[in-house]
Amino acid sequence: MARERITSFDVAREAGVSQSAVSRAYTSGASISKATKDKVFAAASKLGYQPNAIARSLISRRSNMIGIVMADIINPFYPAVLDMFMRRFQERGHRVLLFMASRDQNIDDLLPQLLEYQVDGLVITSSTLSSEMADHCTKLGTPVILFNRYVPNVEASSVCCDNIDAGRSVADLFLSAGHQQLAYIAGIENTSTNQDREHGFSSRIKERRAQPVLRETGHYTYEGGYQAALRLFQQQIRPDAIFCANDIMALGAMDALRGELKLRIPDDVSIIGFDDIASAAWQGYRLTSIRPPVGRMVDATVNNLIERIENPEIPLAALLETVDLVVRDSARLPEHLGLRHTRE
Amino acid sequence: MARERITSFDVAREAGVSQSAVSRAYTSGASISKATKDKVFAAASKLGYQPNAIARSLISRRSNMIGIVMADIINPFYPAVLDMFMRRFQERGHRVLLFMASRDQNIDDLLPQLLEYQVDGLVITSSTLSSEMADHCTKLGTPVILFNRYVPNVEASSVCCDNIDAGRSVADLFLSAGHQQLAYIAGIENTSTNQDREHGFSSRIKERRAQPVLRETGHYTYEGGYQAALRLFQQQIRPDAIFCANDIMALGAMDALRGELKLRIPDDVSIIGFDDIASAAWQGYRLTSIRPPVGRMVDATVNNLIERIENPEIPLAALLETVDLVVRDSARLPEHLGLRHTRE
DNA sequence: CTGAAAGCGCTTACAG
DNA sequence: CTGAAAGCGCTTACAG
Structure with a gap:
């Protein structure tokens, strides 16, 4: 030996x-x-x-490691995100120390375990951190960036897509196509993604003085979306268009509508999802969806983080990317779409 | 500052x-x-x-970091696997340094980057490594374990499910249910998972003197499975049962059969997949599938690796777990199934 | 360009 | 139980 x-x-x-x-x-x-x-x-x-990279890290005070905190890898949106992050960081010579959090738990207890390994920077995905913890990172000189989450007044950069505007656009699309009664299937309630998508959607419906929006919660899961759709149609007032806070719930809702409820999509009900995950394009669904510019968002995240590692004077950034609409077959849409889109 | x-x-x-x-x-x-x-x-x-964990690692010659090499995170089987690995290692106080390889590339060029960080052990998933590299790891005292891959005569432990036996069982199920012409949709050709599943399937068909198996390649992707199914039905001889080397191809095949080919499943064609990924259970598919015992496989991997880290004298292990059949609606099956199964 | 030396921030015999 | 000291394997001024 x-x-x-x-x-x-x-x-x-x-x-x-x-x-x-x-x-x-x-x-x-x-x-x-x-x-x-x-x-x-x-x-x-x-x-x-x-x-020995450990010895090098100790003397040079640079580990060349980036910490990534990710919850919710089961949600099919995130594997694609992780894949992009990994490729970008590997290309640029960084190693990745990965941490898995439970979905949207507070990760203050987790961060010290990453920080003790002297990561040069921190990407936090689908989780939030307290402003105390963010301040602690600042004191240590470890830059932090939030991906797909926004927390006001916290010492961290953030990269999001414009969820509020996306929600407003979906409301406009549905109403302009002549739908009367809109519904929203919510994701996890306390996430900024869910809140912003819902806020944009509902507030635009109010502005246009349409029927108040119906609402059920689907917890960002297939099964949750399936059950939420069933509940929506047990009520007196039934929707003719549903905006789902993510695609996986939309697929569940489609299966519930077509299977148990024998409704046709989009003839009886229009559905629009969010994320444009791979299965949204499957022939069995062909879901019309809002596509966040994941590539641009990941690039912006990596660039801002590495810049701040190399020059701590660079100020924080709160970046907001605009979304695209991917038009497939699950929604009746107006002639004029009024936002950037692709047809597939 | x-x-x-x-x-x-x-x-x-x-x-x-x-x-x-x-x-x-x-x-x-x-x-x-x-x-x-x-x-x-x-x-x-x-x-x-x-x-400072870096300083501790240097002096104690233990980094407490495990390297995980993963290709193919886009394949929905692997996010669930990664999630389990992360939870197990985090519970046991280990950090994870993650590396992404291209699918089934040779990872010999990648490993030095992990090794220089002095990882205590290495899990390699859906990739293979040369025996030279494995020997190098042994010389460094870094135990290696292959997950879901088997490479003969290599200085590494391995954990697999019994892919050969699973392939044989699927052949038996199809033939005993009265199917006449079986087909196989292959995954990535040079992977041990694909080769073993196919070998078990075809050899059992030969043993039972049934019609020679038809075959197309689907590259382990949805689109690949979709196209492979179309090609299968362009031939003179058409199959009445298809075994797909993984679920994601099976879902593509189902969409091709029901959509373009207007065939009924399982009335016209039976389909069985492999992996039992989440979407196999979706109402739109209800795919009958072979379920590898992922939890047991991950536990066995983590246990063997940590044991070998703590005691380098422990010999290598090649662990083989048996699979279950998950019975849903995509295949006509015989009365007596003859292997462990669950109905959903 | 090259080498001797200090030092990164710890752990762990060793002696008390 | 406690402290002084050596040393993990490097990088990087410093002097030549």
């Missing part, structure tokens, strides 16, 4: 140079001659040496 | 004790009096101190 730990000193001895030289060989931009570098690499590959 | 770095020396000074005492206060089982410990924690919380 000879666990060999080969260090820069071993390589130095083998190569006949100093330990500093070995270190310089692995530091791009360090002043070292080609000849020395070659000797070092030859010795290193002979011994199977690789620098 | 006063980035304060508070160290154990600062806390020691504040508490009026030695730096060793501060360290001991944070080491469970260390010999330290309650009084000293209290003084240390009081000073620490006053100063906002938290031990």
Whole structure:
């Protein structure tokens, strides 16, 4: 069981140079001659040496690790998001320390575990943190950015899509197509995404003096959306158009309407979802959906975070991206859509 | 911009004790009096101190980090797997350094990036590694375990479900229910999961002297399964039962059959998938599927890895778990199923 | 360009 | 139980 730990000193001895030289060989931009570098690499590959990133992190006070906190990986929107984050950070030479939170739990108890590993920066997804914790990160010099969440007055950048405006647009689309009675299937109540989507939708309905919106909660899950749709149609007043706070609930609602309730989509009821997850495009659904510009949002998040790591003076940013409408077959829409869209 | 770095020396000074005492206060089982410990924690919380895990890792030669390599997070089977791994490792006090590989690329180039961070162990999912790389890990004393992949003669443990036996069982189910012409929609060709499922399926069909199996490739994607199903029915000989190497292809195949081909499931064609992903249970599909015991597989993986971290003498293991059949509505089945199953 | 030396922030024998 | 000291494996001024 000879666990060999080969260090820069071993390589130095083998190569006949100093330990500093070995270190310089692995530091791009360090002043070292080609000849020395070659000797070092030859010795290193002979011994199977690789620098120890932990030791490097300690002395250089840079771990090159980014912490990502993610709740809700089961929600199909987030695997695609995580995939993009991973690719972006890997491309830029960062490692990712991943933490899973329960959905929308307060993550104040979790963060110290990340912070003790001296992550250079922190991406927080689908969770919120207290302003005390954010201040603590600021004091440590660890920049934090919230992805797809907005918390006012907190020492963190944030990147969101314009959920309020998206909600307003859906209301306009439904009403302009002649729908009379709109309904909203809510996600998790205390999330900013759910609140903003609902607020935009309902307030626009009020402005246009349409029938008050019906409402049920679907907890951002398929089963929740399925049950919420059934409840909506047990009432006296039935909707002819439903805006679902995310796609997975919309798919559940579609199955409930077509299966148990024998309703046709979009002839009897129009449905619009949010996220444009992969299954929204499946032939069995062809769900019309609001597509957040995930690529742009991830890029903005990574860029802002890395900029702030490299220059702590850069001020916080609260970035808001506009959404697209993806037109498929689940909703009757007006002639003139009035917002950016693609047809699939 | 006063980035304060508070160290154990600062806390020691504040508490009026030695730096060793501060360290001991944070080491469970260390010999330290309650009084000293209290003084240390009081000073620490006053100063906002938290031990530096990077420094601890360096001196203790234990990073407490596990590396997870995952390809294919877009495949809905894997987010559920990642979620379980994260919960298990977090519960047991380990951090996770995540790496994303392209699907089934050789990850030899990727591993050094993980190894330089001195991970205590390595879980590799849906990728393979060369035996050279595995030997390298052994030499470094870093245990490796393959999840859902098996590579013969490689210095790593592995945890799989019995894909060969599962394939045989599906053949038996189809034939015993009276199907005449079976077909297989393949996943990614060079993966052990695909090869084993196909081998079990085809070899059992041969043993029972049924019609030779038809075959198309679906690349483990929805769209791939959709197109593969269309191709199957463009031929002279048409199947009356299809085994899909994973669920997501099965859902694509179902949409192709019911949509473009106007066939009824299971009246005209039976379909069985593999993985039992969440959407297999959706009302729009109700796919009959083979369910690997993911919870047991993850537990076995975590247990074997942690055991080997704590005791390097423990031999490698190649664990094989048996699958269940989840009976829904997409396949005509015989009276007597002959394997463990649940009805949903 | 090169080497000797200090130091990152801890853990852990060692001696008391 | 407690403290002084060595050392984990590097980076980076400093002097030459």
